[in-house]
Amino acid sequence: MLTPDDGREDGKFVAYLTQPDRWRPFDPSLFDLLATALPAERRVSVIANSGLLGDSLFVDAVVPDNKPARTASFAKVQEKLRSAELVFVDPDNGLEIPSCPLGRRGSSKYVLSRELAELFGCGKSLLVYQHFRREERSAFVRRMSTSLRSATGAREVTCFQTSHVAFFLVAHPTHSVMLKPSARHVSERWGDQFRVFSDGNV
Numbered sequence: 001m002l003t004p005d006d007g008r009e010d011g012k013f014v015a016y017l018t019q020p021d022r023w024r025p026f027d028p029s030l031f032d033l034l035a036t037a038l039p040a041e042r043r044v045s046v047i048a049n050s051g052l053l054g055d056s057l058f059v060d061a062v063v064p065d066n067k068p069a070r071t072a073s074f075a076k077v078q079e080k081l082r083s084a085e086l087v088f089v090d091p092d093n094g095l096e097i098p099s100c101p102l103g104r105r106g107s108s109k110y111v112l113s114r115e116l117a118e119l120f121g122c123g124k125s126l127l128v129y130q131h132f133r134r135e136e137r138s139a140f141v142r143r144m145s146t147s148l149r150s151a152t153g154a155r156e157v158t159c160f161q162t163s164h165v166a167f168f169l170v171a172h173p174t175h176s177v178m179l180k181p182s183a184r185h186v187s188e189r190w191g192d193q194f195r196v197f198s199d200g201n202v
Contacts, residue, residue, distance in 0.1 A: 094130035
């Protein structure tokens with residue numbers, strides 16, 4: 001979910017690239033690509049053109065704040081992702097908040113509950129990025145998991161919590177058997193870099 005550059009420092013924390021001994025063993029191919037690409041160019045196309053994620057589909061249109069424009073833009077996203085089974089949703093700030101409703105300046109930084117519901121309703125599983133807010137983290141994970149289940153009707157939500165952000169896996173029933181081993185693999189591969197919770201039960 002691309003937005004215009006607002007000049008903020010969010011997303012520019014790349015000091016880990018100067019510590020290959022610590023971080024490269026987790027995913028050498030990914031680390032090497034980022035170490036080569038990020039200093040020169042910070043674009044989604046770098047990942048898309050690398051082939052690192054196989055035949056994944058990428059959406060590189062800027063998300064508008066304007067309500068009609070966003071509705072039209074999301075319709076195009078749905079069409080482009082028609083064949084996708086798992087959608088990684090990467091808004092700047094995470095799930096929508098009451099203080100910044102659709103149409104307000106900055107609303108493009110949030111994914112709408114109804115957008116997630118529509119994607120899930122089309123048979124897609126979701127992996128949703130969420131920036132931590134000023135809230136006790138265990139309570140936050142539980143609340144977000146509940147919100148995502150409520151929005152989508154999913155039976156289960158799995159949270160992968162890092163030191164700075166969380167990723168919520170909303171598994172569609174048709175994919176849950178396949179995705180559970182993948183979730184375990186992430187936990188085993190990355191060790192204490194991720195804390196994994198199902199349904200937000202901490």
